[in-house]
Amino acid sequence: MNSDNSAMIRFNQVNKWYGRDHHVLKNISLEVKQGEVVVVCGPSGSGKSTLIRTINQLEPVNDGEIWVDGVQVNHPRTNINRLREEVGFVFQHFNLYPHLSVLQNITLAPVKVRKMSQADADQRGMELLERVGLSNKRDAYPSQLSGGQQQRVAIARGLAMQPKVMLFDEPTSALDPEMIGEVLKVMQNLAESGMTMMVVTHEMGFAREVADRVVFLDHGEILEQAAPAQFFNNPQCDRAQQFLRQVLAPMHG
């Protein structure tokens, strides 16, 4: 069993290959404590999406262990659907259900998976819409919303299952610049409410202000993890220094 009870997410020597010889995750060991906010960054193709998707087993791994709240997610006897109810996931491209209204998007899983009554789910859905500032859009369809609004609905949809952990895979990368702020603000509020979060992002402002720790991934390896102040002011490895130059001053990288 999990020795450290305060670890909400724990990777233990995790490896993953695509095909025979593409080693995408190399000996990953990582812990995210309850209530902690961890930002994962690194160059494109370094394995960030793969890493975060292994936590709810949208991507299987080849060896090692991944634990969420004391349950080994990649154990064959683990009920993965039950586990996924506890782990909210926010996608880069929102992936709202286009055939359902905003409120229906939020209540679908609580009603069908959690067997909550529709009335309770609606009430909770409205509270969440309030929280992300979109209660006036309850009956709109995703196609009628801006990207920023869609992503805020997607966050509310994840929260509706009352997860223990929220995972974000580049939640603002598909957004127009003027909409990034509204989504980050919602995420910041969520972090302040004590949610355990793992966030893949290139928004270094968010990392600096909100994250407890930054993890730097390159070619499937964790090269560095540190508190934001330390990571930004004094990155240890060359690859991290180079990466930071590129994201912070793209014209002069």
Next chain:
Amino acid sequence: MTLTDLSQALPGLWEGMKVTLELLVMAVVGGIVVGTLLALMRLSGNKFMSAVAGFYVTYFRSIPLLMVISWFYFAVPLVIGMVTGTNRPIGAFVSCLVAFTAFEAAYYAEIIRAGIQSISRGQVNAAYALGMTYPQAMRLVILPQAFRKMTPLLLQQSIILFQDTSLVYAVGLLDFFNTSYSKGNITGEIGQYIMLAGAVYFVISFGASRMVKRLQKRFTV
């Protein structure tokens, strides 16, 4: 053919049209249900189920409908007799319905399979990420979207089926075409009655086809 003749024939023709429409609606519903199952089998990870569905679809798309209708006319009573142990005749309507359902299912299955495959992987992942099982993801997220996209194609296929129902003539079922034909036979005006029937098929099919086109435009915008 005078107007009096026609007005005398009308109730009978309407009865025939009711048989045609009943057969059509039931075969469309049955064909879509069976077609959906075939599409799901085809797309399932199970090699055996996928091969069975693949064979079914290829087989029924490779033989003439007229042959299926005649064949089922003899085979369906035999099979039902064997299963129930009785020897009661079941009539041309049921055997035709089974034949059309089985035949159309092969065509619907291909449309539905393409529809399911057109839904993005992200939608499936979003469903899984919220704890849905495969059947839940299919039923609640994938199929509703796929059917919305496919509706024009399914309707188009059903218009073809509407015309094909006239083939029940081969086993003597009194649908709209067969009724028209026999009315003409009685009065010795087969040609005129067939032309009348043709006009009715044309108006209905053409009208429905235009409506589908308009629907399709709305769907793609």
